[in-house]
Amino acid sequence: MAHSIGAGFKLFYYGVDSKRNGVGVVLKEEFVRNVLEVKRVSDRVMSLKLEIEGVMLNVVSGYAPQVGCELEEKERFWSELDEVMESIPTGERVVIGADFNGHVGEGNTGDEEVMGEFGVKERNLEGQMVVDFAKRMDMAVVNSYFQKREEHRVTYKSGGRSTQVDHILCRRGNLKEISDCKVVVGESVARQHRMVVCRMTLMVCKKKTSEIEKKTKWWKLKKEECCAEFRQKLRQVPGGQVVLPDDWETTAEVIRETGRKVLGVSSGRRKEDKETWWWNEEVQDSIQRKRLAKKKWDMDWTRLKRTDRNTRSYSAE
Numbered sequence: 001m002a003h004s005i006g007a008g009f010k011l012f013y014y015g016v017d018s019k020r021n022g023v024g025v026v027l028k029e030e031f032v033r034n035v036l037e038v039k040r041v042s043d044r045v046m047s048l049k050l051e052i053e054g055v056m057l058n059v060v061s062g063y064a065p066q067v068g069c070e071l072e073e074k075e076r077f078w079s080e081l082d083e084v085m086e087s088i089p090t091g092e093r094v095v096i097g098a099d100f101n102g103h104v105g106e107g108n109t110g111d112e113e114v115m116g117e118f119g120v121k122e123r124n125l126e127g128q129m130v131v132d133f134a135k136r137m138d139m140a141v142v143n144s145y146f147q148k149r150e151e152h153r154v155t156y157k158s159g160g161r162s163t164q165v166d167h168i169l170c171r172r173g174n175l176k177e178i179s180d181c182k183v184v185v186g187e188s189v190a191r192q193h194r195m196v197v198c199r200m201t202l203m204v205c206k207k208k209t210s211e212i213e214k215k216t217k218w219w220k221l222k223k224e225e226c227c228a229e230f231r232q233k234l235r236q237v238p239g240g241q242v243v244l245p246d247d248w249e250t251t252a253e254v255i256r257e258t259g260r261k262v263l264g265v266s267s268g269r270r271k272e273d274k275e276t277w278w279w280n281e282e283v284q285d286s287i288q289r290k291r292l293a294k295k296k297w298d299m300d301w302t303r304l305k306r307t308d309r310n311t312r313s314y315s316a317e
Contacts, residue, residue, distance in 0.1 A: 002038075004029070012048055014040035023061040039087075045080040049092075053204050058088050062098030067126060075299060078129060082295060085137045086288075093177075094139070095200065096169040099193065102126030103163060104141055111135075114172070116145035120153050120164035125302060132298040134169060136291070142168040142181045142198055152182045158192045168198045177201050214265040216256065226263060234258045 002012045008029045015022025021043040027035070027050075036056075037049040047060045062081060065073045081096075088094055105123030108115045114134035119141075123131070134141055143153065143164065155166035168181060180199040220226040234255065 012038055012046070014043060014046045016043045021063055023063050025059050025061050039084065041080050041084060044077050045084060047084050047088075052202060055202050055204055056089075056092035057202065058092055058094045060084055060094065060096040060098070062096060062100070064099065064101045064126065064129075066101050067124070071303065074126075074129070078133060078295075078299075081133065082136070082291075086291065093174055093202065094169075094171055095198070096139070097166075097196070097198075098169075099166050100126065100130050101165050102128070102130050103165065104130055104144060104167065108144065114139065115141040118147050118153065119144045120150065120162075125305060128305070129298075129302055130167060132302065136294055136298060138172050139169045140172045140175045142170055142175070142178055143196065145175070145178070146181050148182050151185055155183055155194050155196055156192055157194065166193060166196050168196060170200070177203055214267070216259045216265055217263045218259060220263045230258065230262045233262050 001014070002010060005011045005026070009026050010029055010032050011024055011026050012035075013022065013024035015024075023044060023046045025046070025048045027048075031050060031052070034050040034052055035048060036051055037047075039047045039049075041047070044063045044065075045060070047058055050057045050059070060081075062077070064077050085094070103121060103124045104115060104119045104127040106117070106119045106121060108117050108119075111131055114131060130141065133139070143155075150162075153164055154162045156163045170178060178198060178200050180197075182197060184195045184197050221230060
């Protein structure tokens with residue numbers, strides 16, 4: 001569903017049961033006409049694609065299951081998020097804003113490629129799923145790259161408990177377009193949750209449109225009939241004389257003009273780029289199998305960690 005919420009904004013929303021889950025994206029009315037596609041995957045995942053000055057931007061909204069939910073439900077959420085990411089071409093921008101219900105933790109030892117040092121407290125299993133997803137999809141946990149006071153990093157407050165469960169992710173290659181990311185103190189978008197603001201500047205690379213010169217098809221002179229016709233027309237230009245004018249500039253222009261008329265010129269259009277000849281179905285299937293294998297490995301590793309933690313807990317008791 002989609003409807004205006006006032007003050008010049010429009011809400012794109014999806015939720016099956018209004019009392020439980022639900023995800024949404026709010027846009028300024030001026031950008032609504034830029035929306036190309038809305039994918040309502042489930043009441044936990046949806047995406048919206050916009051075109052802004054030739055740049056494709058995908059905004060993904062997510063709501064991960066809470067810590068106490070069944071592992072099957074959590075795996076379903078990550079599977080849906082994987083499918084959304086895999087459907088987006090690599091050249092398009094992606095920004096994910098979600099309540100991941102996980103703590104990625106402070107510090108980034110061993111995970112420097114996907115996160116900075118400025119998380120909150122310790123990482124839990126749900127937070128590890130966020131980091132694994134970022135590695136799997138070559139993304140970065142934006143919140144963790146900006147050094148802020150803890151008050152501007154905490155996204156969830158309830159009583160005396162303060163945590164960071166709401167995160168923004170983008171492609172690692174587009175991290176340079178993010179100039180700031182912080183929590184706005186005092187602004188609540190939901191009960192106990194606080195607003196996370198990310199400032200992103202899209203870098204638009206405008207291609208230079210230069211005219212391509214139309215070239216005379218001189219290679220046709222290799223054909224005997226074309227060569228004979230060219231000689232005949234060339235003699236007719238200076239009044240039927242066999243000898244061309246002494247002025248070189250005049251002679252050159254006579255030759256060029258005759259060549260254009262007799263041999264013709266190219267269209268000036270560029271040939272299609274054939275560098276992606278290797279991107280066939282076999283290669284795509286191999287990449288898909290690799291992604292699924294990596295995803296299975298991440299899930300098995302997370303399940304193993306959970307089992308190991310429970311075993312240690314029972315031993316301590």
